[in-house]
Amino acid sequence: MELKIVGLTKNYQDIVAVNDFSYTMTNGVYGLLGVNGAGKTTLMRMLCTLIQPTRGEVLWNGQNISALGGEYRKALGYLPQDFGYYPDFTLWDYLMYIASIKGLRNTVAKKRAQLLIEQVGLKEERNKKMKKLSGGMKRRAGIAQAMLGDPKLLILDEPTAGLDPNERIRFRNLISELAQERIVLLSTHIVSDVEYIAKEILLMQKGKLAMSGTVNEIIENLPIKVWSIEVPKKEISSYFNLYKIANVRTESDMVSGGKAKLRILSAKPPAEDAVLETAVMEDVFLYYFGETAGEQYGQI
Amino acid sequence: MVRYEIKKVFSKKGGKTAILALLLLLAVTCFFATDVVYVNEKGIEETGYAAVSKLRHEINEWEGYLDEDKLRQAIEENIRIEQTPEAQSKDWHMNNIAYSWKQGFSRIRDLLNYSFASGFREYDYYRADSLKPEDAPRFYENRIRLLKEWLEKDETKYMFSEAEKAYLIKQYEELETPFYYDYMEGFVNLLEYSPTIIMITVLIIGYVVAGIFANEFIYKADPVFFSSYYGRNKAVAAKIKAGFNIYTIIYWIILLLYSTIVLMYLGTDGWNSPIQADMSGWKCFYNIKMWQAYLLTVSGGYVGGLFMCFLAMYVSARTRSSVLAVMAPFVLIFIPSFISNIDSPVINKILGLLPDRLLQVNEQLKYFDLYQLGGHVTGAVPILFIVYGTAALLLVPAMYIAYRKKQ
Numbered sequence: 001m002e003l004k005i006v007g008l009t010k011n012y013q014d015i016v017a018v019n020d021f022s023y024t025m026t027n028g029v030y031g032l033l034g035v036n037g038a039g040k041t042t043l044m045r046m047l048c049t050l051i052q053p054t055r056g057e058v059l060w061n062g063q064n065i066s067a068l069g070g071e072y073r074k075a076l077g078y079l080p081q082d083f084g085y086y087p088d089f090t091l092w093d094y095l096m097y098i099a100s101i102k103g104l105r106n107t108v109a110k111k112r113a114q115l116l117i118e119q120v121g122l123k124e125e126r127n128k129k130m131k132k133l134s135g136g137m138k139r140r141a142g143i144a145q146a147m148l149g150d151p152k153l154l155i156l157d158e159p160t161a162g163l164d165p166n167e168r169i170r171f172r173n174l175i176s177e178l179a180q181e182r183i184v185l186l187s188t189h190i191v192s193d194v195e196y197i198a199k200e201i202l203l204m205q206k207g208k209l210a211m212s213g214t215v216n217e218i219i220e221n222l223p224i225k226v227w228s229i230e231v232p233k234k235e236i237s238s239y240f241n242l243y244k245i246a247n248v249r250t251e252s253d254m255v256s257g258g259k260a261k262l263r264i265l266s267a268k269p270p271a272e273d274a275v276l277e278t279a280v281m282e283d284v285f286l287y288y289f290g291e292t293a294g295e296q297y298g299q300i
Numbered sequence: 301m302v303r304y305e306i307k308k309v310f311s312k313k314g315g316k317t318a319i320l321a322l323l324l325l326l327a328v329t330c331f332f333a334t335d336v337v338y339v340n341e342k343g344i345e346e347t348g349y350a351a352v353s354k355l356r357h358e359i360n361e362w363e364g365y366l367d368e369d370k371l372r373q374a375i376e377e378n379i380r381i382e383q384t385p386e387a388q389s390k391d392w393h394m395n396n397i398a399y400s401w402k403q404g405f406s407r408i409r410d411l412l413n414y415s416f417a418s419g420f421r422e423y424d425y426y427r428a429d430s431l432k433p434e435d436a437p438r439f440y441e442n443r444i445r446l447l448k449e450w451l452e453k454d455e456t457k458y459m460f461s462e463a464e465k466a467y468l469i470k471q472y473e474e475l476e477t478p479f480y481y482d483y484m485e486g487f488v489n490l491l492e493y494s495p496t497i498i499m500i501t502v503l504i505i506g507y508v509v510a511g512i513f514a515n516e517f518i519y520k521a522d523p524v525f526f527s528s529y530y531g532r533n534k535a536v537a538a539k540i541k542a543g544f545n546i547y548t549i550i551y552w553i554i555l556l557l558y559s560t561i562v563l564m565y566l567g568t569d570g571w572n573s574p575i576q577a578d579m580s581g582w583k584c585f586y587n588i589k590m591w592q593a594y595l596l597t598v599s600g601g602y603v604g605g606l607f608m609c610f611l612a613m614y615v616s617a618r619t620r621s622s623v624l625a626v627m628a629p630f631v632l633i634f635i636p637s638f639i640s641n642i643d644s645p646v647i648n649k650i651l652g653l654l655p656d657r658l659l660q661v662n663e664q665l666k667y668f669d670l671y672q673l674g675g676h677v678t679g680a681v682p683i684l685f686i687v688y689g690t691a692a693l694l695l696v697p698a699m700y701i702a703y704r705k706k707q
Contacts, residue, residue, distance in 0.1 A: 084520025
């Protein structure tokens with residue numbers, strides 16, 4: 001199996017949402033990392049045949065997906081970012097309906113739906129209306145519908161958005177479990193969602209592929225060093241003006257002493273007593289996406 | 301797929317409420333449609349099932365061909381009753397007693413009023429009271445004579461071409477006479493209230509099916525739908541089939557219930573009488589029987605309603621908005637009534653071909669809407685069936701293409 005994206009571009013009038021994006025994927029999990037507005041969803045919608053690219057093409061096992069039409073969509077499972085459902089359907093009816101539009105025969109559909117309901121841990125909720133499910137349950141129902149056709153290509157757009165940490169871990173493990181024998185493309189702006197399960201990471205910035213590779217390759221190729229230093233609390237803001245700060249830690253004993261530990265991205269040591277640290281994916285994310293990557297003070 | 305599409309519609313509270321409302325309105329319509337008044341010998345009005353039996357009994361005493369003898373008999377009986385103190389009295393209660401003696405032939409009396417009117421467009425409720433038995437032979441020929449006189453007047457100059465006038469006269473002359481006089485309250489009431497139940501049904505089903513396409517977008521379920529194997533072909537077709545099935549099944553169930561209730565209550569007598577045998581159809585140029593008029597009315601309602609529902613679905617597919625889609629049948633039904641007051645032959649010709657007319661074919665049968673196509677003159681009814689039947693068929697590929705291309 002191979003999904004080849006060749007020079008894919010999508011323009012919305014003057015805005016270039018995806019710009020000359022090329023990449024080839026084979027079996028495994030691919031993490032598509034980028035801030036909101038980087039073009040991840042537009043790229044995924046093109047891969048799911050929901051929108052037509054302005055330029056470029058997508059090849060599935062060497063054939064253009066537009067030409068393949070239904071045959072390509074048969075191999076596709078998609079969980080959109082804003083996952084919509086029919087609120088008055090029970091979970092079972094919802095899955096059976098999706099199975100029908102995915103072209104599954106009734107007997108196969110029943111078996112698959114039953115299996116997936118158990119796999120995503122929603123056995124007790126089978127006859128509950130979709131609108132009665134919690135946010136996490138809906139996401140799991142979403143992954144179940146995406147998996148119904150036993151897809152060879154699974155596209156998950158921000159599947160962990162809005163989930164609590166427990167649900168997020170559970171979801172991550174579930175995706176890892178489902179990733180065998182298929183291509184999984186998972187977009188997120190949360191590094192930890194893909195850091196440990198992705199075969200390769202694709203960093204997307206302003207519609208372009210900024211960097212790609214395994215986690216180790218990306219970290220090794222980070223063109224900046226990571227340092228940690230302890231500074232008086234009152235000096236924190238001046239460091240923010242000078243450097244990209246990955247983390248600010250103010251432990252209780254430090255607070256009493258009026259100090260904070262900063263994790264700084266810098267080519268040179270930011271201070272004489274700065275300690276060189278091993279870079280992690282969050283540092284990479286901050287480097288490429290800067291202040292827009294995280295919350296206040298650039299923390300991720 | 302179709303089953304789930306239908307389930308989607310009726311799993312919503314709005315869908316269930318709409319069906320309940322439809323059943324409720326059906327009950328109300330049946331209540332009014334089965335309302336028959338019988339005036340007893342004391343001049344007191346009676347209603348209910350007993351009144352139906354009594355009225356039928358009264359009318360059945362006059363049953364038979366409405367030939368010269370029967371008409372003469374009706375005129376004589378009318379004269380006799382009119383000379384009684386009860387009819388002469390200024391007390392309305394006494395007049396009611398006199399009316400109770402006329403009930404059996406009151407429909408003949410109504411027809412006499414039309415036949416012996418001073419003009420084609422005139423009506424005098426008391427005209428029958430001034431007739432003599434020897435007037436009876438002119439009953440049927442008056443109908444044709446009045447039409448001819450009217451068509452010669454200036455007011456019809458711009459209304460009809462010569463061919464259309466000739467067509468009207470031919471239709472009038474071809475009407476089979478004498479009529480068979482019979483109790484026919486069941487079919488008269490059935491026809492009278494059929495536009496009400498048809499419009500209610502079409503509007504409510506229009507509301508129900510309006511969301512079939514738009515809901516995918518409203519629920520944000522469109523990405524999963526369109527990225528599925530059948531998302532751009534069979535699943536779209538399933539939505540169209542679901543809309544068609546919902547409309548067809550509900551429409552015919554409601555109309556079947558309506559017809560059964562009304563006819564079981566009031567009786568099926570008079571089903572084979574010409575529509576001209578009732579005063580409301582006296583001037584009709586369509587020479588058809590009561591059952592044919594009803595069949596045309598419900599079939600017209602089906603075709604017109606199908607067109608409106610498909611149009612609502614098409615709007616839903618194009619705009620992604622169920623609100624705009626719901627408005628389509630409302631606009632088509634109510635806008636013509638706002639412009640119908642304009643007295644212009646051209647406007648009238650256009651109005652005669654608007655789809656709302658198909659929801660009230662029993663009324664359309666009374667209108668003199670004529671169209672000349674390649675030397676052939678025809679009434680609006682067959683044109684309406686062909687135009688909107690074809691339009692409904694054309695909307696199928698239109699909505700299929702509009703929806704499957706959505707991005």
